[in-house]
Amino acid sequence: MKVKVSADICTGCTLCVQACPEVFSMKDDKAAVYVNVVPEEAEESCRNAAQECPVEAIKIVE
Numbered sequence: 001m002k003v004k005v006s007a008d009i010c011t012g013c014t015l016c017v018q019a020c021p022e023v024f025s026m027k028d029d030k031a032a033v034y035v036n037v038v039p040e041e042a043e044e045s046c047r048n049a050a051q052e053c054p055v056e057a058i059k060i061v062e
């Protein structure tokens with residue numbers, strides 16, 4: 001599974017970093033994905049992060 005953050009949409013609320021720190025981190029006040037492939041054990045929390053993002057900036061891409 002892979003995931004993307006649209007930096008132009010992200011408001012920097014940090015919810016995704018709190019929900020799934022294995023995948024997301026903050027960079028210049030925007031969330032960034034710092035893994036190429038989401039580790040299997042982080043897939044559920046990553047999906048939760050995508051759902052919880054208030055502006056829907058997180059997309060699961062495959």
Ligand code: F3S
Pocket residue numbers: 005009010011012013014015016017030031049052053054055056057058
């Ligand atoms: Fe940005 Fe959404 Fe995360 S607004 S910081 S991608 S929860």
